[in-house]
Amino acid sequence: MVKNKTKFSVPGFLANGISVGIKKADQKDLGLIYSTVPAKVAAVFTKNTFKAPPLLINEERVKRGIAQAIITNSGCANAATGKEGYKDALIISDALSKQLNIREELVLMGSTGVIGKRLPVKKIEGGIGKLVKGLNDAGIEDAETAMMTTDKYPKIAIRKGVVGAKDITICGIAKGAGMIEPNMATLLTYVMTDALIDSKALNTVFHQAINSTFNSISVDGCMSTNDMAIILANGLAGNNPLEKVQARLQHFREMLTDVLMELCQAVVKDGEGATKFISIMVNGAKSKSDARCAAYSIANSNLVKTAFFGEDPNWGRIISALGASGISMEKEKVVLSIGDVLVFSQNSPLDFNPNKLKEVFQKDRIDVQVDLGGGDKSYYVYTSDLSYDYVKINAEYST
Amino acid sequence: MVKNKTKFSVPGFLANGISVGIKKADQKDLGLIYSTVPAKVAAVFTKNTFKAPPLLINEERVKRGIAQAIITNSGCANAATGKEGYKDALIISDALSKQLNIREELVLMGSTGVIGKRLPVKKIEGGIGKLVKGLNDAGIEDAETAMMTTDKYPKIAIRKGVVGAKDITICGIAKGAGMIEPNMATLLTYVMTDALIDSKALNTVFHQAINSTFNSISVDGCMSTNDMAIILANGLAGNNPLEKVQARLQHFREMLTDVLMELCQAVVKDGEGATKFISIMVNGAKSKSDARCAAYSIANSNLVKTAFFGEDPNWGRIISALGASGISMEKEKVVLSIGDVLVFSQNSPLDFNPNKLKEVFQKDRIDVQVDLGGGDKSYYVYTSDLSYDYVKINAEYST
Secondary structure (H helix, E strand, O other): OOOOOOOOOOOOEEEEEEOOOOOOOOOOOEEEEEEEEEEEEEEEEOOOOOOOHHHHHHHHHHOOOEEEEEEEEEOEOOOOOHHHHHHHHHHHHHHHHHHHOOOHHHEEEEEEOOOOOOOOHHHHHHHHHHHHHOOEOOOHHHHHHHOOOOOOOOEEEEEEEEEOOEEEEEEEEEEOOOOOOOOOOOOEEEEEEOOOEOHHHHHHHHHHHHHOOHHHEEOOOOOOOOOEEEEEEOOOOOOOOEOOOOHHHHHHHHHHHHHHHHHHHHHHHOOOOOOOEEEEEEEEEOOHHHHHHHHHHHHOOHHHHHHHHOOOOOOHHHHHHHHOOOOOOOHHHOEEEEOOEEEEEOOEEOOOOHHHHHHHHHOOEEEEEEEOOOOOEEEEEEEEOOOHHHHHHHHOOOO | OOOOOOOOOOOOEEEEEEOOOOOOOOOOOEEEEEEEEEEEEEEEEOOOOOOOHHHHHHHHHHOOOEEEEEEEEEOEOOOOOHHHHHHHHHHHHHHHHHHHOOOHHHEEEEEEOOOOOOOOHHHHHHHHHHHHHOOEOOOHHHHHHHOOOOOOOOEEEEEEEEEOOEEEEEEEEEEOOOOOOOOOOOOEEEEEEOOOEOHHHHHHHHHHHHHOOHHHEEOOOOOOOOOEEEEEEOOOOOOOOEOOOOHHHHHHHHHHHHHHHHHHHHHHHOOOOOOOEEEEEEEEEOOHHHHHHHHHHHHOOHHHHHHHHOOOOOOHHHHHHHHOOOOOOOHHHOEEEEOOEEEEEOOEEOOOOHHHHHHHHHOOEEEEEEEOOOOOEEEEEEEEOOOHHHHHHHHOOOO
């Protein structure tokens, strides 16, 4: 086990990422995260009916509240593979548990890549020895790289702080560029922390943090068979335990949300072919579900997304997408601003400077604000534009 | 009034299309359809909250059951323009009614183009004299051309047949390439017929025919502020009147559905940047709404659409989109075929010939069939692929 200096390490966690030949040209495609002691675990899984076998296995194992390792391959999603896919995943989990000398139920698994193809089990099994041997406390970046597919860059975020009278660390990694959808966790997000925390508290806090971060992003409105977010907390910081309803739990949640928000913004910025980061804020809704529905109707509109890509200040498409959301609203009360330009109010366009709006559309980050004037509920969504490269990347993915 | 030979004419209907300078470079942008006698009318309007002023006016007028003229401009949608936009539309309708010497309530209006810009009222008013003067019984193609925006070609369909002991004609025109969404009528579809038909029967039959045609197409899942379908029936054929629950009404409905289906397929084929015509058929659903939801989840998936564009037989994306639909299904019972290749059954990929599937993806028309194995309800949707040109067309639309 090699010890390196790195800014991305968490006490008690080792990681590694290697190439076993699932992807082309010696790219890393098999990663491992390992806690030297069994850790508390919480997780959020995709709601897709055709949830991939590794996730079905994880769902059962996570119920015990303890896990110790997450092995992830890229290049093949092991989804829509039925019973054979399930058996394939179990072969990997069995081999890894033997190599790590831990109980098999402590192994979690992730897979990402093409759907409907069998996992190259032999290649993965054959690499597990090397993968485990190379585990090191500076290996988190390698583990992250090994789960990238169409991602242009790795996504890692870390926060350190004093919680419960001790220094604690929270480090998260994420893989995702397309197929991101609300209510679906994310693609793959793994969080490691040495904080000592009660199982129930971990579960509550993790769900809250995911809801206010990853469940508010949308790249293409598609939801995957393999999306999943997992947190492992190994307790090695030895802090005063974090339990329900404590100020220190609140502090931990803020740090965790911060880590997830950084990852989630990185995912949107790296959205397949994305050239812009767009935030859609809907205020003044009667209910949160109305605000959410309005925000997603705008964020998922291909016409809105292409206008942003083309830097075409065609704001009418935002109004059209809002009107198509199906929520009830008084159109006289709706106010639309893009950046600092007020464009629409009292059901009419305002007399703004078109050059100023054009400038807003030319920026890398664009803030869209809608006020429905009908209540006090709000919702925000982060999204990206729709570019030639989105089409290019996705038209040529499996071949 | 010039009399020309054309295959597209309907007794008692005159039409024309001219350029008044709303669009660039002398393109036709103002069209008129006129029945020499007041006609029975039925219509379907967009459900967008920000329905354009001309549609709001039409909705009121159509309630009277009679109309005689439809004037349509392209290049400006007169939507999200508030009270001023409403007044602009009334100026046009007033000017046209005077020129035609008919009651203003018999004038219907359509607008298509950029949302949020005021209508160039002076240009339109100035052109109305010429528009009316040029009305002729072979002018339907000109009227159609005048309402095109990103359409690559005009869409006209005609059927003739004996109904109620007389020859009758049904001719429809459609304008639409993007922003087409179910439950939303279409973009603009106008149907002219000389059949003699009772108002209630016309309304029932038109809604039924729209539901089984235009409400089953989806190009980009966006629904416009200006979508509308109108039928005018001037009764000049003098047939035995068509009323409810008659065999001849059934025959009329079949002819009408045929006309609308031809238009609707032309609209999908001309979908912005479309290179493929894709039909999604979902069978074996518990309810029609489940079947519909599943079909649209597949049809509106950008990942599925880009795979078709790239001729990439990445069928797992169809399963993923189906699983993301949110309907309940027994995944063991789901069967997926693409063209004549059975690809997925009993929750597992089948042992098909990948070259055969590749060939299916290379065709211009692709049939996707899903059987949910859970009931006897079905739904189909026609859609197109998502190409570079979709992005190109829509990134540069308003500028």
